[in-house]
Amino acid sequence: MAPTSFQEPTDTHNHDHLVKSTDSQHPANLICTLCEKFYHLGWVAGTGGGTSIRDNDLVYLAPSGVQKELMKPEDIYVLSIAQQKDPKNRIYLRAPPSLKPSQCTPLFMAAFTKRNAGCCIHTHSQWAVLVTLLLETRPLNTNIFEINNIEQIKGFGKGFQKQGNLGYHDTLRIPVIENTPHEEDLTESLETAMDEYPDTYAVLVRRHGLYVWGETVHKAKTQAESLDYLFQLAVEMKKLGIPWLSDIA
Amino acid sequence: MAPTSFQEPTDTHNHDHLVKSTDSQHPANLICTLCEKFYHLGWVAGTGGGTSIRDNDLVYLAPSGVQKELMKPEDIYVLSIAQQKDPKNRIYLRAPPSLKPSQCTPLFMAAFTKRNAGCCIHTHSQWAVLVTLLLETRPLNTNIFEINNIEQIKGFGKGFQKQGNLGYHDTLRIPVIENTPHEEDLTESLETAMDEYPDTYAVLVRRHGLYVWGETVHKAKTQAESLDYLFQLAVEMKKLGIPWLSDIA
Amino acid sequence: MAPTSFQEPTDTHNHDHLVKSTDSQHPANLICTLCEKFYHLGWVAGTGGGTSIRDNDLVYLAPSGVQKELMKPEDIYVLSIAQQKDPKNRIYLRAPPSLKPSQCTPLFMAAFTKRNAGCCIHTHSQWAVLVTLLLETRPLNTNIFEINNIEQIKGFGKGFQKQGNLGYHDTLRIPVIENTPHEEDLTESLETAMDEYPDTYAVLVRRHGLYVWGETVHKAKTQAESLDYLFQLAVEMKKLGIPWLSDIA
Amino acid sequence: MAPTSFQEPTDTHNHDHLVKSTDSQHPANLICTLCEKFYHLGWVAGTGGGTSIRDNDLVYLAPSGVQKELMKPEDIYVLSIAQQKDPKNRIYLRAPPSLKPSQCTPLFMAAFTKRNAGCCIHTHSQWAVLVTLLLETRPLNTNIFEINNIEQIKGFGKGFQKQGNLGYHDTLRIPVIENTPHEEDLTESLETAMDEYPDTYAVLVRRHGLYVWGETVHKAKTQAESLDYLFQLAVEMKKLGIPWLSDIA
Incomplete structure (x- = not known):
């Protein structure tokens, strides 16, 4: 633009x-x-x-x-x-x-003003895109990515202004918003997703990629890496018929 | 040669x-x-x-x-x-x-003389080759790669002497020509494909690879990266049973 | 922690x-x-x-x-x-x-004190995690990864205080322990696995990753590489329907 | 050894x-x-x-x-x-x-003395190993890798003391020998494969890897790259149900 x-x-x-x-x-x-x-x-x-x-x-x-x-x-x-x-x-x-x-500027600003983030990263990672495509497929057709019982989940903070990180048994939830022709037009739905998931540090954009942030550059970057790791793992799990959620006590 | x-x-x-x-x-x-x-x-x-x-x-x-x-x-x-x-x-x-x-010289020259390109890149990327193999498979058996509703499509110009880039909902179309034993013999069918698809910035060569160009080195290189991204994504989508074309409004 | x-x-x-x-x-x-x-x-x-x-x-x-x-x-x-x-x-x-x-400290210490290791490496490799997920799937549901008749197996020592390396026909066995919310709590089951498999140089942690060690930095690092190679190969073999164990004389 | x-x-x-x-x-x-x-x-x-x-x-x-x-x-x-x-x-x-x-020394020497090679490369590439595993599977169960109608085949010379390279429609044939516990014991079957396939520049070793050579370092290295490219492509083709041999005129 x-x-x-x-x-x-x-x-x-x-x-x-x-x-x-x-x-x-x-x-x-x-x-x-x-x-x-x-x-x-x-x-x-x-x-x-x-x-x-x-x-x-x-x-x-x-x-x-x-x-x-x-x-x-x-x-x-x-x-x-x-x-x-x-x-x-x-x-x-x-x-x-x-x-x-x-064009990402208003989306980065949302992370800074609504969450007091110190850094926000936007990727077009294919693993992120594939996860949103898999979630779109019937009967799933959902706007939330969920995974639990994977060690790397501990790489995420519990949420805005909360102390500590997620635990191994916790379910990591990343909302998915629908893509728009103009990137700036994502701002409203991104902000809505941030309101609906007040603890999330990331929002997936269907058929597009990921926005992920953190209090510091260190946290934004390591959370981006951990998410990409989980997305790639999730795609491979799908290929091998392994569900993303499990009942381990 | x-x-x-x-x-x-x-x-x-x-x-x-x-x-x-x-x-x-x-x-x-x-x-x-x-x-x-x-x-x-x-x-x-x-x-x-x-x-x-x-x-x-x-x-x-x-x-x-x-x-x-x-x-x-x-x-x-x-x-x-x-x-x-x-x-x-x-x-x-x-x-x-x-x-x-x-041997690629006359093919590069086609991009320079017919499209006034500033740079032309030829790759043997496996993702490009796999896409042409998938398109060859019945019942598809076609000479055109088509994908829409993926953000990375916006990485392509609308076409020769046109302003602006493709939109998210636009369908990116890359023609596929059949390979020949001698690379120079591709020239005629490459030029025909350029004539039939006057807005394309790239031509796939079946079981061989890709020719992609742009007005500048910057545009040729970033269009090559975006295409390779889309070809890899398309192969992974195929493995996961996700169609390349979709009806999102 | x-x-x-x-x-x-x-x-x-x-x-x-x-x-x-x-x-x-x-x-x-x-x-x-x-x-x-x-x-x-x-x-x-x-x-x-x-x-x-x-x-x-x-x-x-x-x-x-x-x-x-x-x-x-x-x-x-x-x-x-x-x-x-x-x-x-x-x-x-x-x-x-x-x-x-x-938090890995007591697990590294186990390798040093129980096996006299000179180096211990902990990875979250996705191939390691996928292998533990495949082993968890019914009817397998097992706590041991086994593979034989692959040349890279020769990259492992026969075991603690033993001379020489595994042979091509030998079965490499890596025990799998269940993950715990706190990494330090893995120590007991890691030590148990080391006792039950006195010759192993590595322990897989379900849905988490790998601990691998060696008498020297050189051996720990090259055994880590060889294991990761075998885990990746095993995942690809699974996708292609090829069993991990075979009867080659 | x-x-x-x-x-x-x-x-x-x-x-x-x-x-x-x-x-x-x-x-x-x-x-x-x-x-x-x-x-x-x-x-x-x-x-x-x-x-x-x-x-x-x-x-x-x-x-x-x-x-x-x-x-x-x-x-x-x-x-x-x-x-x-x-x-x-x-x-x-x-x-x-x-x-x-x-232990590879006598195998390298075979390339130097029987083929007058200037360089010989031995890899454990997973793509090479997976190709040998796929060939071992019934009903295939064969000791020859064959692929045709892929441009990269032109990266290989026609054979020992012959001028020029393979053409696009030519079938590239790489023999597969069975692995042995001791690498030196491969020498005899490697030499037999070289005799049976007098034009080959490479021999696959089942469940082990590849030996590939060339008249010069340049040729050995680029043939190694081209072969690895073809092995990876062949594995992906297998996943996608595309045959390695085709009838293109």
């Missing part, structure tokens, strides 16, 4: 200092490192997917339509949450010349 | 300056970088596949029969589109000693 | 010299190199899994909850086997600030 | 000059580079597999039981073909201290 109406920063230097740092842990550097890693995991093929990091009031965003393994800190957008009065008219503190903001 | 009749460049220095550059974005450097990446994606195993970039009138080509992950800029062929009067007698501005031009 | 009661080392420098070395073969360096390799093999996604090395009396351990491909030598715990009088109250010679000891 | 009777080189410097070179194309360097690449392709997990290069009379061999991705030039064995009078008593020009010669 073209940035129909965002205000140019008035600063003549385009606030490059917001994305220039020699610290590998600076959000602008970290987004590039993460996106290159995600490329090699097959999560962001063909410019799909993206990553955003929040540092207090500032949000750093990968742009639209770039090769994710080649991204550079100067490609990063920065906005201030406090300054966003009108969701139709986003104000960027820093916008790279000749790039476009990501 | 041995270069039965190509004219040696008369320049004693063999026009090495055409492939020597310290700029990582120079076509001769870029072909090497891309081919190494494609090797790790499994697209060019055993010297299969190839990549060509056009820069205005000049076309840069990977040679025949080299290990694609080890290629060097000095291995690159260069020709001028304007100087090609006779397709049976290609004139190279620069030909590396002791290598052979690629 | 939080370190409910471990004694802080009294040394003000926190015994950093125990994990600082320019020798790439020092256990603290080697654990980091191995864990990064295991991350790329998919064995330790999302902070899962771990590795521990014993050097005479000293045991080096990866901490809990870290991204395994990013680990640094200063993240490593060190304890002395001789000083461990009370399993409920582990004494660390060196503990990194702001990290937690791994 | 322990080196029961090989004669120590008398040279006090152990002929280290035979494996020390700053040239990346020197056989001792090249074996290490290739083996690291093969490790990442999954061909030599857990010390399995190996590679040998012949340079005129000299044969360079990877040792037994080492981690193939960590191998160094000083680990390489060297022998002279001319000096091998007694196959039971191999004479090494250079033997690394504290390592063992590979």
Whole structure:
């Protein structure tokens, strides 16, 4: 989507200092490192997917339509949450010349504002897509992915503002929302899913991929890895006739 | 195929300056970088596949029969589109000693001359081959791959000289042509497929692989990645009994 | 698990010299190199899994909850086997600030004390998990993985204090124990499995992963690779209807 | 196998000059580079597999039981073909201290002496093993892998001392021999298979892996890649119900 109406920063230097740092842990550097890693995991093929990091009031965003393994800190957008009065008219503190903001922006913002997330990752992982396709198949036809009694489930927090992680016997539940032609139009159903599943750290988008977040970059990234592990396992379980839910005491 | 009749460049220095550059974005450097990446994606195993970039009138080509992950800029062929009067007698501005031009050359040229492409990629991806094998199976037995309602479809342009990309509900259609013993003999049916599908950016070759192009290196590469993603997904969907076309409104 | 009661080392420098070395073969360096390799093999996604090395009396351990491909030598715990009088109250010679000891610690210790292992590796490999799921399925429902007549079986030692390796016709047997909500609670059943299968170098944990060890880092690592190879092969054999045991003379 | 009777080189410097070179194309360097690449392709997990290069009379061999991705030039064995009078008593020009010669040695030597190969590669690739398992299944139960009408077949030479490569419609035939408990005992049946299939560049070993060679390192490596590609494709074709042989004119 073209940035129909965002205000140019008035600063003549385009606030490059917001994305220039020699610290590998600076959000602008970290987004590039993460996106290159995600490329090699097959999560962001063909410019799909993206990553955003929040540092207090500032949000750093990968742009639209770039090769994710080649991204550079100067490609990063920065906005201030406090300054966003009108969701139709986003104000960027820093916008790279000749790039476009990501259509994922309002979805990342939902994770930051509704859940106080520190990082949100969007993947087009084929395992995520296949899980949503399997759930769509009759007689299942459901909008929730559920799995239990797999150790990797312990890689997820119990939920927003709750202490500790899920246990081995707990059922991990990830809601599935239907895809829309324009990615921004997912925002409402994503927010609804977040309201209906107040403890979830992720939402699957049917035939599209995954949004997953965490309080920190560490948690968002490791929860993304754990979910992808579970999705791949679930697809293989399906091929082998093994159910995703079981009755182990 | 041995270069039965190509004219040696008369320049004693063999026009090495055409492939020597310290700029990582120079076509001769870029072909090497891309081919190494494609090797790790499994697209060019055993010297299969190839990549060509056009820069205005000049076309840069990977040679025949080299290990694609080890290629060097000095291995690159260069020709001028304007100087090609006779397709049976290609004139190279620069030909590396002791290598052979690629049999893919006339197929790459079709993308450059008929579609004004800036880059054309040929892969032997197993997912592409498996898709053509599945399409060959009765009762399907068809020469067109079709898929819709998958987000990654948005990674493709609407077509030659058209603005914008396909939408989520659009059906992506990739024609399939039959393989021939000599790769150059594919040229006619590739051009026919390009004529019959004037908006396609790719042609599958049955039991062989894929030709995919784009206006720029960026677009050719990201369309190649998106197609491979869709072919792999399609094979997995087939294993799980999920149809490639669906009726989502 | 939080370190409910471990004694802080009294040394003000926190015994950093125990994990600082320019020798790439020092256990603290080697654990980091191995864990990064295991991350790329998919064995330790999302902070899962771990590795521990014993050097005479000293045991080096990866901490809990870290991204395994990013680990640094200063993240490593060190304890002395001789000083461990009370399993409920582990004494660390060196503990990194702001990290937690791994819940795997008592399981690694079992390999070191009962089998005199020099290294123990814990993976969440999906192939290991799928094998335990297939074994759980009726009518199999068993707690032992068995395979024979595959060359890679020769990658395993005959057993504790025995000379030489398994032969091609030998049946490799890996016991499976049931998972528990708290990883430390696996210790008793792991030790029981080690007693019941005195020659095994590995124990599968149902719906969880694998513990595998060896007299040396080399042996633990290569046995881990060989087992993962066999688990993946076994899953593919199952998909293709090929039995794991055969009667070849 | 322990080196029961090989004669120590008398040279006090152990002929280290035979494996020390700053040239990346020197056989001792090249074996290490290739083996690291093969490790990442999954061909030599857990010390399995190996590679040998012949340079005129000299044969360079990877040792037994080492981690193939960590191998160094000083680990390489060297022998002279001319000096091998007694196959039971191999004479090494250079033997690394504290390592063992590979059991694959007589099989590599068969490729060098019977086919004048310049390089021979042994893999434990799971795709190769699965193909031999599928061929063993009734009603197939055969000792020959056959596939035709796949482009990648053109990656193989027509045969020993013949010009040119196989064509697209040609049937690639790879004989399968039965595995033996001791790798050296494969030598006779490997040589028989080479005699029965005088044009083959490879022999599959049932439930074990592959031996593949070529006139040069380039040809051995690219033929190994093409074969592995075809084995993986064949396994996927089997899963999808697509036959390996077809009647395309």
